[in-house]
Amino acid sequence: xxxxxxxxxxxxxxxxxxxxxxxxxxxxxxxxxxxxxxxxxxxxxxxxxxxxxxxxxxxxxxxxxxxxxxxxxxxxxxxxxxxxxxxxxxxxxxxxxxxxxxxxxxxxxxxxxxxxxxxxxxxxxxxxxxxxxxxxxxxxxxxxxxxxxxxxxxxxxxxxxxxxxxxxxxxxxxxxxxxxxxxxxxxxxxxxxxxxxxxxxxxxxxxxxxxx
Numbered sequence: 001x002x003x004x005x006x007x008x009x010x011x012x013x014x015x016x017x018x019x020x021x022x023x024x025x026x027x028x029x030x031x032x033x034x035x036x037x038x039x040x041x042x043x044x045x046x047x048x049x050x051x052x053x054x055x056x057x058x059x060x061x062x063x064x065x066x067x068x069x070x071x072x073x074x075x076x077x078x079x080x081x082x083x084x085x086x087x088x089x090x091x092x093x094x095x096x097x098x099x100x101x102x103x104x105x106x107x108x109x110x111x112x113x114x115x116x117x118x119x120x121x122x123x124x125x126x127x128x129x130x131x132x133x134x135x136x137x138x139x140x141x142x143x144x145x146x147x148x149x150x151x152x153x154x155x156x157x158x159x160x161x162x163x164x165x166x167x168x169x170x171x172x173x174x175x176x177x178x179x180x181x182x183x184x185x186x187x188x189x190x191x192x193x194x195x196x197x198x199x200x201x202x203x204x205x206x207x208x209x210x211x212x
Contacts, residue, residue: 042131045126047088048089082204128193151203176209
């Protein structure tokens with residue numbers, strides 16, 4: 001049975017078979033005895049996206065991975081980095097150092113906030129995330145949608161759509177569908193501060209189904 005650790009672009013968690021390209025976490029949110037979710041969906045403001053393979057590390061997913069036999073962190077999985085960014089995660093400084101440095105530089109420049117540290121960026125992101133933030137939903141018309149950078153995620157008619165090359169790619173846990181024209185209106189899913197990083201040139205990793 002699949003664990004409820006597959007992340008949708010809005011940050012919600014689901015039990016589906018498709019694992020995706022990346023893992024990551026928001027702290028400890030599972031019970032290692034039952035391998036089920038606890039009540040909270042995050043225990044830290046530092047939401048990260050990690051490589052699924054790093055050195056020789058092996059983990060028992062949603063088991064007991066802490067040195068003292070505790071839960072450790074709760075492994076989450078994302079279709080790709082575009083999905084992770086939409087949910088409000090950012091690259092890990094340990095296993096994805098180059099991506100983390102590139103994201104930090106683009107984030108600071110794109111939000112005109114030079115010299116931030118990781119905790120400050122996490123606090124800014126936390127207020128803007130769809131799942132954890134208090135910001136009102138942003139609705140965009142077609143001209144505003146055309147201005148979104150590649151890698152932005154929107155939602156229209158209950159469907160998540162990723163922007164690439166001025167087209168909209170329908171998102172699924174298993175991959176993207178064929179590109180289609182932008183909708184007339186849509187809700188923004190990717191946090192505003194992350195959009196700043198995308199506009200400044202941060203290039204997230206796409207799933208192969210998104211095409212070249």
